[in-house]
Amino acid sequence: MAIRVGIDLTASALDRAGKSNHSGDEELIEWAKIHTPTDEVVVPYDTLESPPEDIEATKKLLDKLAVLKLNGGLGTTMGCTGPKSVIEVRNGFTFLDLIVIQIESLNKKYGSNVPLLLMNSFNTHEDTLKIVEKYTNSSIEIHTFNQSQYPRVVADEFLPWPSKGKTDKDGWYPPGHGDIFPSLMNSGKLDLLLSQGKEYVFIANSDNLGAIVDMKILNHLIHKQNEYCMEVTPKTLADVKGGTLISYEGRVQLLEIAQVPDAHVNEFKSIEKFKIFNTNNLWVNLKAIKRLVEADALKMEIIPNPKEVDGVKVLQLETAAGAAIRFFDHAIGINVPRSRFLPVKATSDLQLVQSDLYTLVDGFVTRNSARTNPSNPSIELGPEFKKVGNFLGRFKSIPSIVELDSLKVYGDVWFGSGIVLKGEVTITAKPGVKLEIPDGAVIENKVHFLKRHTF
Incomplete structure (x- = not known):
């Protein structure tokens, strides 16, 4: 496997990255220079x-587009093995199935040829x-x-872990999605x-x-260059x-919490002053990528990500694709729904996404118009629901939540079929007690079930 080591692993760079969660004082933003x-x-x-x-004009726009999905992540946090994109989302379809169906639908409707690229990591x-x-x-x-793939760095020695004898997969890591630009070039896919x-x-x-592909955005970028x-x-x-x-200093720039001085962290978190956040949906001109990669001009901030692997404290030095915005000409944000x-x-x-809050048509997940609240309900599930297999096993069918504001579930709770949840609902099973909510139950507003049979 070809390995490109492009992150600066000098002692001084590692020292800066390891100083704190803020990546060293050198990278902190001067707060007074920030403007909305x-x-x-x-x-x-x-x-x-x-x-x-x-249709013909739309085809011309689409023929200038490629779709690239970041596919390097594993589904381990949800108890799955393999790429996260193969987790079943709805109606038996995986993330990847839905992506393929969406692009097939576009190409069929307009006679276009939008290709799909998947950037994998060595894990996927x-x-x-x-x-x-x-x-x-x-x-x-x-x-x-x-x-x-880059070598993990032993935190207390600032040495690449493989050089210390860790030569298996765990000695290495994918360096974040900021790596997309050189990897697109090095793979030959850009050309x-x-x-x-x-x-x-x-x-x-x-x-x-x-x-999903949005024609209004694509049309705007092409015409405005x-x-x-x-x-x-909105945050x-x-x-x-x-x-x-x-x-910042005349250019649009991504501000991450790691760059914020400690005294201003609470201000950064305020949704009154900083009202928007990065969705990580990016549209980038391919010729500009080639120009900047060839010039080695994408000097993105290094994000130190501390981990513990096999009892060893290591650093992963990563970059984020959003940080590249300040290097491109006429870069903009679009405040999307x-x-x-x-x-x-x-x-x-x-x-x-599996509930009646959404419907699935041609691979597109569409929100149910019967939901009058523009925000989705907040859902907090206990550890019993963390893994996908356990989660699915605890629901005979996913409850109706069109009129739900919030749901909190704690303990050994099992849901029957045809259940309707409304308003603010908290369901708690007493330790050691299996709580089964019967088929067809309608639960509305702050109801606590603590025993086996409460209906």
Whole structure:
């Protein structure tokens, strides 16, 4: 396997990265220089012009586009093995199935040729190669490539772990999605796309069900010649640690919590001052990527990620693709509807997308119009529900939650079929007690069930 080691592993760089969670004082932002971006920099989605409705004109736009999904993550946090993108989301379809169906639908409707690229890590690459064989007869081009792998660094010695004898997989790590730009180039896929007349790549996490091709955004970028676009969306209390866009020294820039001086962390978390956060849906001009990678101009901030592996404290030095925004010309953000940010990071998210809150048509997960509250219900499930297998086993069917505001479930709780949840609901099973909620139960507003038979 080819290995590209591009992160600076000098002692001084490692010392800066290891000083604190803030990556060293050298990378801290000067707070007084931060300005709120104008609508020209972070464009409101509803001000975008509608693209032409003509099928041929739409085809011309789509033929300039490639879709790239970040596919390097494993489903271990949800109790699964293999790539996270093969977790079943709804109606037996996996994340990857839905992505393929979406692009097939677009290409069929407009006669276009939008290819799909999957950036794998060494953790997911071999499994993904086997998985994509099921799409052999698909009408879309599917390309896979591997991102770089870097050696983990022994934290107290600042030495690459493989040099200390850790030569198996655990001695290495994929260095974050900021690696996408050089890996796209090194794999040969960038030149392939350019040879096919592609101009933009839409990059998104494979587990974000809201990250679908948007013609209004593509049309805007092509006509305004923006080299880079980050989709941002209004921040809620659940997103206070997410990166945000700022104007800084005349350029648009991503501000991450790790760059914020301690005295201003609470201010950063405020949803009054910093109202938007990065969805990690990115649209990037392919020629600009090639220009900047060839010039070695993408000097993104290093994010130290401390881990403990086999009892050894190690550092992973990572970069984020969003941090590259300041290197591109005419870079913008677009403040998109919250519907474009629907990640599935835990089984509580899975409950949302499997419920009657959403419907599935042509691979697109669409919100139920019967839901009047623009926000999704907050769902907090206990550790008994953490793994996908356990989660699915505890529901005969996913309850109706169209009228739910919040749900908290603690203990050994099992749900029957046809249950309806409304308002604010907390369900708690006493330690050692199995609580079974019967078929057809309607539970509304702060009801606590502590014993076996309470209905």
